[in-house]
Amino acid sequence: MSNAAIPPVLEVRNLTRDYVTGGGLFRPAKVVHAVKSVNFTLTKGKTLAVVGESGCGKSTLARMITLIDQQTAGDILIDGEIVDKTHGVTKAMRQKVQIVFQNPYGSLNPRQKIGDVLAEPLLLNTDMGNDERRQKAMAMLLKVGLAPEHFNRYPHMFSGGQRQRIAIARALMLNPSFLVLDEPVSALDLSVQAQILNLLKDLQDEFGLTYVFISHDLSVVRYIADEVMVMYFGDVVEHGSRQAVFDNPQHAYTQTLFAATPKADVASIRRRLAAKAALPA
Numbered sequence: 001m002s003n004a005a006i007p008p009v010l011e012v013r014n015l016t017r018d019y020v021t022g023g024g025l026f027r028p029a030k031v032v033h034a035v036k037s038v039n040f041t042l043t044k045g046k047t048l049a050v051v052g053e054s055g056c057g058k059s060t061l062a063r064m065i066t067l068i069d070q071q072t073a074g075d076i077l078i079d080g081e082i083v084d085k086t087h088g089v090t091k092a093m094r095q096k097v098q099i100v101f102q103n104p105y106g107s108l109n110p111r112q113k114i115g116d117v118l119a120e121p122l123l124l125n126t127d128m129g130n131d132e133r134r135q136k137a138m139a140m141l142l143k144v145g146l147a148p149e150h151f152n153r154y155p156h157m158f159s160g161g162q163r164q165r166i167a168i169a170r171a172l173m174l175n176p177s178f179l180v181l182d183e184p185v186s187a188l189d190l191s192v193q194a195q196i197l198n199l200l201k202d203l204q205d206e207f208g209l210t211y212v213f214i215s216h217d218l219s220v221v222r223y224i225a226d227e228v229m230v231m232y233f234g235d236v237v238e239h240g241s242r243q244a245v246f247d248n249p250q251h252a253y254t255q256t257l258f259a260a261t262p263k264a265d266v267a268s269i270r271r272r273l274a275a276k277a278a279l280p281a
């Protein structure tokens with residue numbers, strides 16, 4: 001068997017999304033071209049970072065590739081299989097893609113214990129028995145750096161960083177082909193950001209996970225990305241390896257984006273925190 005036969009985990013072809021808004025009696029409808037004919041492929045085990053300013057189309061792209069929202073035009077292929085737009089998305093296809101949002105609290109049921117939050121995807125999508133579901137949920141809880149005693153606690157009893165760990169754990173319960181992370185650390189303190197980014201890297205190394213990582217923060221992107229795609233008003237204006245894009249940005253927009261970013265990468269944040277911790281109290 002040759003490797004050439006293994007398709008990319010994700011491929012998008014001319015992916016496009018228009019929103020039609022307004023359109024009342026005296027107002028003409030307005031079309032927003034949120035994502036304009038985007039193309040890329042993503043290989044297993046890699047992280048593609050999508051970066052750009054607020055409103056450039058990142059979340060719209062995320063919703064399309066996680067099959068939450070349907071494209072206006074273009075195609076999505078997951079593990080080499082085209083997502084059939086006309087006959088609806090199958091449950092099997094839906095299980096292959098998971099998303100983690102900036103604020104996981106909104107998607108956590110306040111009355112559901114964390115053990116049940118994690119076991120629920122197994123309950124809904126597999127015929128696993130109760131004991132096996134609980135075992136798998138506990139194992140994942142530990143994998144994301146939480147403790148056994150967290151199993152029976154409720155969402156409000158956790159910090160923002162811990163809730164993001166829970167959201168990541170839940171997203172991984174069904175072994176998705178890829179994970180989309182839409183600004184997953186943007187609401188967290190810097191030290192917690194670094195912890196979550198490290199967790200994502202560790203999980204990726206251990207399980208060969210594939211990420212689409214969306215961020216407006218270049219220091220985060222520099223830390224996590226293998227490839228970087230820069231969006232600007234719905235267009236991809238730059239796409240290349242992290243090194244190529246950071247060392248030698250081609251597009252004028254990328255150059256101004258980079259020039260406007262303070263040079264605070266995660267390593268320097270860590271050094272600052274370590275220096276602070278070393279000070280006498």
Ligand SMILES: Nc1ncnc2c1ncn2[C@@H]1O[C@H](COP(=O)(O)OP(=O)(O)O)[C@@H](O)[C@H]1O
Nearest residue numbers: 019021032034053054055056057058059060061
């Ligand atoms: N449901 C919607 N209806 C109308 N316009 C939308 C909708 N969602 C997003 N948009 C518009 O599409 C563009 C891209 O938005 P979005 O994908 O949320 O950007 P980002 O995540 O990069 O901030 C923006 O102009 C936004 O106002």
Ligand SMILES: [Mg+2]
Nearest residue numbers: 058059060182
């Ligand atoms: Mg967004």
